[in-house]
Amino acid sequence: MSATVSAVRNGVDTQQLFGTLDAVKADPSLAKFQFRARNRWIAGAHNRSVIRDFYAANQEDASRTEPFVLDAGEPAILLGSDTGPNPAEYLLHALAACLTTSLVYVAAARGVQLTAVESTVEGDMDVQGALGLSDQVRNGFQQVRIAFRVEGDAPEHKLREVVERASQRSAVFDMVTNGVPVAVEVTTR
Amino acid sequence: MSATVSAVRNGVDTQQLFGTLDAVKADPSLAKFQFRARNRWIAGAHNRSVIRDFYAANQEDASRTEPFVLDAGEPAILLGSDTGPNPAEYLLHALAACLTTSLVYVAAARGVQLTAVESTVEGDMDVQGALGLSDQVRNGFQQVRIAFRVEGDAPEHKLREVVERASQRSAVFDMVTNGVPVAVEVTTR
Numbered sequence: 001m002s003a004t005v006s007a008v009r010n011g012v013d014t015q016q017l018f019g020t021l022d023a024v025k026a027d028p029s030l031a032k033f034q035f036r037a038r039n040r041w042i043a044g045a046h047n048r049s050v051i052r053d054f055y056a057a058n059q060e061d062a063s064r065t066e067p068f069v070l071d072a073g074e075p076a077i078l079l080g081s082d083t084g085p086n087p088a089e090y091l092l093h094a095l096a097a098c099l100t101t102s103l104v105y106v107a108a109a110r111g112v113q114l115t116a117v118e119s120t121v122e123g124d125m126d127v128q129g130a131l132g133l134s135d136q137v138r139n140g141f142q143q144v145r146i147a148f149r150v151e152g153d154a155p156e157h158k159l160r161e162v163v164e165r166a167s168q169r170s171a172v173f174d175m176v177t178n179g180v181p182v183a184v185e186v187t188t189r
Numbered sequence: 190m191s192a193t194v195s196a197v198r199n200g201v202d203t204q205q206l207f208g209t210l211d212a213v214k215a216d217p218s219l220a221k222f223q224f225r226a227r228n229r230w231i232a233g234a235h236n237r238s239v240i241r242d243f244y245a246a247n248q249e250d251a252s253r254t255e256p257f258v259l260d261a262g263e264p265a266i267l268l269g270s271d272t273g274p275n276p277a278e279y280l281l282h283a284l285a286a287c288l289t290t291s292l293v294y295v296a297a298a299r300g301v302q303l304t305a306v307e308s309t310v311e312g313d314m315d316v317q318g319a320l321g322l323s324d325q326v327r328n329g330f331q332q333v334r335i336a337f338r339v340e341g342d343a344p345e346h347k348l349r350e351v352v353e354r355a356s357q358r359s360a361v362f363d364m365v366t367n368g369v370p371v372a373v374e375v376t377t378r
Contacts, residue, residue, distance in 0.1 A: 011233030012268055020268065024322055031317040031326075035278050039285035041306035044200030047289045049282040051274045056266050063265050068274045070259075072286035076252050077245050079201055079209065079294070085240045085257045087287030087361045089224050090279055093238040095371070096228035097261035098276030100236045102319070105268070117230035123369070128220040130291070130360045133213055137220075140364035147374040159377045167373055171319045172276045175329035179368035180312070182284070184356055185336040188348045 012108035030057045037070075045073050045080030078127075088141065091176065092121045096146060098172035099163075103150070106165045112158060116151040144176070201297035219246040226259075234262050234269030267316075277330065280365065281310045285335060287361035288352075292339070295354045301347060305340040333365070 007015040024030050034055040041047045052067035053060060072087055074080025085093070096119045107114050123141035128134040150159045167173050196204040213219050223244040230236045241256035242249060261276055263269025274282070285308045296303050312330035317323040339348045356362050 011231075011235070017268055021320060021322065024317060024320060028317060028322075031315050031320070031322070033314045033316055034311055035275070035281060035314065035330075036309065036311040037278060037281040037285055039282070039289055039308045039310070041289050041293060041303070042200075044293065045290045046200070047286050047293075047306075049285055051278050051282065054264070054278075056264075061264060061266065064271060068278075070274065070279075070282050070286075072282070072290070074290065075243070075245075075250060077250065079206055080290075082253060085259065086224070087283045087290065087359075088364075089226060089240050089243075089257075090259075090283035090286065091361055091364060092224060092226040093228070093240065093259050093261070094276045094279035094283060096226055096238055097236050097259075097279065099373070100228055100230050101234045101261070101263065101269075101276065104230060104233065114230070117236075119228045120225065121228070122223055122225040125222045125224065125360065126220050127222050128213060128217060129363075130358050131210060131213060131220070132354075132358050133210065133217075133220070138363055138367075139358055140360045140367070141224075141369050144369050144371045145374070146371065147376070149376050149378070151378060156377045160375055163373065163375045165321075169319055169321050169328055170276075171314065171329045172280055173371065174318075174327055175277075175280060175365060175368075177368050177371050178327075178329070179364075179366050180330050180333050182333045182335065182362065182366050184288070184352065185334070186349055186352045187336070187338050188345045189338070189340060 009108040009111070010104045010114050012105055014108050017105065017109060045078070046083040047072050088123060088125065092123055092144070094172045095144065095176050096121045098170045099146065099166055102166035102170040103163055106169070107152065107162045110162065112152050112154045112162055114150065114152040117148065119146050119148045121146040198297040198300070199293045199303050201294055203297050206294065206298060234267070235272040236261050277312060277314065281312055281333070283361045284333065284365050285310045287359045288335065288355055291355035291359040292352055295358070296341065296351045299351065301341050301343045301351055303339065303341040306337065308335055308337045310335040
């Protein structure tokens with residue numbers, strides 16, 4: 001019983017974590033995942049995604065009993081009625097969330113007990129690009145900055161190593177910094 | 190009154206849209222925006238972002254009376270307890286939402302009345318990368334596909350042009366396909 005309790009660090013079951021790593025090493029086909037979202041336009045800048053099913057470890061996952069529902073919008077200055085965060089804000093959240101989870105998992109694996117992780121993320125955008133007013137200005141953020149405050153039972157250099165390792169392994173950090181091929185298909189009827 | 194009514198197309202006030210474009214053309218400094226999120230770790234894969242303030246058109250925006258709160262998590266197979274969509278799923282939502290809003294705005298500007306816009310987006314990930322088990326496999330999605338179904342009062346070629354133009358002007362599509370520089374800062378105490 002005490003072994004089980006001590007295996008949970010930072011809210012992560014490290015026995016399960018190391019077991020997962022061993023299982024994927026033994027059978028790399030378990031590592032093939034597919035995540036999905038379904039989006040539907042409501043009106044103006046208001047649209048909604050439903051997220052539930054995904055594919056993992058050679059099968060469709062059935063663990064989620066309810067879908068997650070996310071509403072997007074735009075503030076008035078961008079012609080919306082604030083029905084949700086805007087898409088660029090969702091991207092900032094995705095980035096902060098992924099780096100944070102990566103950091104927490106890395107710390108758990110390395111025996112570092114964390115007591116606080118906070119971050120502020122900001123992205124600078126010149127909307128001349130997205131508004132179609134300039135071809136010299138990109139549509140997306142020109143620069144993103146994320147500032148972490150990390151507290152834990154390890155010396156500063158070790159806490160910094162944990163953040164460094166997390167940024168080397170975060171899925172969303174990789175995608176946002178390096179880009180991903182996106183294929184767009186359209187049907188009309 | 191009838192002029193005002195007819196100016197709203199797809200839920201977008203096209204008079205306001207063209208007025209915004211004219212204002213930014215006249216004073217490009219109005220186009221400088223900064224979006225932000227603040228994230229706090231709760232436990233394990235559970236963390237939460239709060240999104241409210243942003244900078245736009247030479248001032249801090251004060252239009253949002255309440256913050257948006259977004260919870261992230263991971264499913265059991267990724268060592269979480271499903272406290273929210275995972276960060277990679279949030280990124281898929283951001284992408285679908287941004288392309289959809291861009292498409293709706295482009296259609297409004299071009300006089301196309303839309304009746305339905307739906308999309309499904311999926312991303313393929315080999316988690317050997319994010320788990321740190323392989324340096325040959327990237328951490329993020331290897332490929333993303335988004336399939337739109339668009340219905341409206343325009344011929345097929347025009348509806349396709351609207352989607353094409355939207356993907357040329359979407360902020361998140363730009364960021365996800367081309368990448369953005371991300372600076373990570375850390376403080377410990």
